[in-house]
Structures are given as C-alpha cells and as structure tokens.
Amino acid sequence: MEHAPNIVTAVPKRRYRIGEFNAVILGELECRDVGDYVYVLALIRDGESEPALYVALEQAAPGTFEMRVTVAGDSRSYAARPSMRDLDEFAAVALDAAVQLFRLQDDSPYRMM
Numbered sequence: 001m002e003h004a005p006n007i008v009t010a011v012p013k014r015r016y017r018i019g020e021f022n023a024v025i026l027g028e029l030e031c032r033d034v035g036d037y038v039y040v041l042a043l044i045r046d047g048e049s050e051p052a053l054y055v056a057l058e059q060a061a062p063g064t065f066e067m068r069v070t071v072a073g074d075s076r077s078y079a080a081r082p083s084m085r086d087l088d089e090f091a092a093v094a095l096d097a098a099v100q101l102f103r104l105q106d107d108s109p110y111r112m113m
Contacts, residue, residue: 005037007031007040013039021044023098053101064082
C-alpha cells in the first residue's frame, strides 16, 4: 500500500479482533521511511495478507505528534495530543478510527493480547 509505514522491526504490543478484522498495535519500531513512529495499528481483513488500514502515531518534532491514517493508498495526517503516547489512549483512538472507517459499529473490539 502506498504511504504505508515501511517497518523493518517492531514489537507487537496488543492484538484485537473486530468483526472480520484482526488489529495489531506495534511499538518499538524501526522503519526505513522518515517517520518517527511511536505506535502503529495495522488492521487486516480475514484471508488477506496486507493491512487494509494503518493508523500511526508519529513524533513530528519534540513534543509535537501527528496521527497518520492510511487506507486504500490515501494518507491523511491529523494533530495528536502528546497524551496519545499512552498505549491505552492510542489504542482507543486508533480502534475508533478503524470502526468508523470500516463501518464496524455493530462489532466491539475484543482484546486478545
């Protein structure tokens, strides 16, 4: 997917199930692109090998953060609160974005890890 994070290594922090999707939140990221990622959520539809959605928290400058949402080759950045460095807060915001974008309101995210 164009504009997707180019991840070399990462540590899975959390896994969720939402409807027909699996979501994994990655941390401790090493990437080939210029993004300084704090966390990345990848949303993968059952039977697919590539994520349908990425939600990334990036440090844009010291003390300044952006949330980048990438879906279907389109990427948009939004200002993010520094408090999103907290894994629980990032997970809540990123999962809500996935639910809204894929119209999964009938399915609650279920934490698997």
